[in-house]
Amino acid sequence: MNYRKLLQLPQKWTSRVVNNHAAWLGAIASLPFMGVLTAVAVTQGNSPEADKPPLQQHVTEALTLPPLQLAGSNTVRYWRDEAVQRGDTIARLLNRLGVRDSDATRFILSSPLSRDLLKLKTGATLSVELNDQGELFGLRFLNDDENGESVLVAIEKVGDNWQASADAPRTEAMQTVRAVEVTTSATGALAQAGVPVEVRTQLNEIFSDQFELSSMKRDDKINLVYETLLYNGAPLTTGNILAVEIERNGTQYQAFYFAHDSESGAYYDAAGKPLKKGFNLQPVAGARISSGFGMRFHPVLHALRMHQGIDYAAGTGTPILAPSDATVDTVAQQNGYGNVVILRHNNKLTTLYAHMSRFQPGLKAGNKVKAGEVIGYVGTTGRSTGPHLHMEVRINGQAVDPATTALPTRGLDNSERLAFSKQSVKLAANLKLLRDIPVNVAQLD
Missing domain, CATH: 3.10.450.350 (Nuclear Transport Factor 2; Chain: A,)
Structure with a gap:
């Protein structure tokens, strides 16, 4: 046997591996499997250390994060609506929203608007303009003016100054x-x-x-x-x-x-x-409607008219007629309405007549009236700027347009x-x- 040839075999094999790129790739690819085999061999050995769990080392490294920038977040404004609860004032409601702006509060207290306009109605909606920091920039809500027509009360910050308005929006x-x-x-x-x-x-x-x-x-x-x-x-x-x-x-x-x-x-x-x-008669014979029902858009003024009824243009002392058979529900004096009569026509429909100069003598709650009977006379009592008849129609207590529901x-x-x-x-x-x-x-x- 030629031992010299046997000794040359590993040398030639090594040379081929070193000079053969494919062989290198194969060897590298097999490393993970070789590692697994080695691990198995170690685990299956008879060494007394084999039964011990492998040592684990936890390394904790603190990483420094760049500061979170909220650039301009206080410039983002949004409107929030809040329902007015019984007993709410503007200050109380703003406090409930977490708004504590002393400048705004001082302005509201000294506002050129009347105290009546600044009173909130239960169930109404107050809209406030805020940012994420709770700064107040404005508020608005609907209210009735001295003529009984709703206006938009707006208090807003313009630049560094506060201003207030109450106009038909x-x-x-x-x-x-x-x-x-x-x-x-x-x-x-x-x-x-x-x-x-x-x-x-x-x-x-x-x-x-x-x-x-x-x-x-x-x-x-x-x-x-x-x-x-x-x-x-x-x-x-x-x-x-x-x-x-x-x-x-x-x-x-x-x-x-x-x-x-x-x-x-x-x-x-x-x-x-x-x-x-509709009814057979109008409450004021031959009179024109001078102000329509307010829950609609005025096509000429391009403004919202929030009038809860209609107004008839008529002089003081003009007779007011029951438009149909009815039962007298109310004969009284009521704040903004002045002298007012309410007629009940059926279980769900009532009509209201306000600002009367005087009632028909002997008229009282519970009386039956026929269509055409006089119930009172046109005047300007209550919140009224001049003589006229204000008429409302209510269905189950909800005001509706008299022109589309009750009038002829x-x-x-x-x-x-x-x-x-x-x-x-x-x-x-x-x-x-x-x-x-x-x-x-x-x-x-």
């Missing part, structure tokens, strides 16, 4: 749509779809001469177009229902609002016929019919869009 009208399918009740379905209570009450009265909204059953449908009034881009209140379509027991009903002038209007079907008969509804003349036709065609197209949608629409305003 300039608003934008936006059409809001709802497609609602009744599951249990119409009122519940409307509420679930986010339809405001004022709109629900108004809707109930539009078709009240034909059917009650409560008679609608499962799978009946309501398609609705109404106004939402925006102030600085945020919803402030609702306006009129512009168009509505109801499918009830397989029968379709439609209604379209038409403005007679800047202060009043009524609802008509697609053919232009009045939907409601007149027919349309030829020019009004043409205007109504053009307007109703556009609104009917919106209703058709809602009708074709297979699911409920809950539009986010």
Whole structure:
């Protein structure tokens, strides 16, 4: 045997490995497996140390993080709405929100606005402008002025100074749509779809001469177009229902609002016929409506009129008539209303007459009156800047527009019919869009 050749074998093998790149790669790739095998071999050895768990060492190193920069966070402002609770004042409510701005508090206490305007109504909404640090930049809320019309009370910081105002807010009208399918009740379905209570009450009265909204059953449908009034881009209140379509027991009903002038209007079907008969008489014969119901957008002034009723222009001493048969509910003097009479016409409908100069002699609560009977005389008592009759209509305590719910509804003349036709065609197209949608629409305003 040639031992010299045997000795040369490992030398040649080593040389090949060193000079062969593929071999190197294979060796490197096998290292993890070799390590595993080695570990197994050690573990399976007979050494007395083999049964001991391997030593572990924990290393903790503190890392220095760069400081978190919240650049400009105190410049971000946002509006927050807070419901006014019984007994709340502006100062108490701001304190509840964690706002403690002594400059703002001093300004509010010495504000040029009257104390009455700065009183908060229970259930109203106070909007405050804050930043993340709780700094106050402004607040606003709706309140009634001395004429009984709602204004937007605004207190805001401009630069380093505070200023206050109380004016009819300039608003934008936006059409809001709802497609609602009744599951249990119409009122519940409307509420679930986010339809405001004022709109629900108004809707109930539009078709009240034909059917009650409560008679609608499962799978009946309501398609609705109404106004939402925006102030600085945020919803402030609702306006009129512009168009509505109801499918009830397989029968379709439609209604379209038409403005007679800047202060009043009524609802008509697609053919232009009045939907409601209303009372037989107006409370002041031949008088014009000088100020309309306020929950709507004034098309000329481009401002919100938050008047809870309508005003008739009439001189002091003009007789005020009961517009229909009724029971006298109240004969009294009430703060802003002055001398006021309230008539109850049925279980849900009442009418109110304010600012009277005097009552009809002998009139008292519980009396029955007939349509056309005198209940009092026009005056300017209470919060009033001049003689007029203020009339309100309430359905279950909720104020609604007398012009669309109770007053006699007149027919349309030829020019009004043409205007109504053009307007109703556009609104009917919106209703058709809602009708074709297979699911409920809950539009986010």
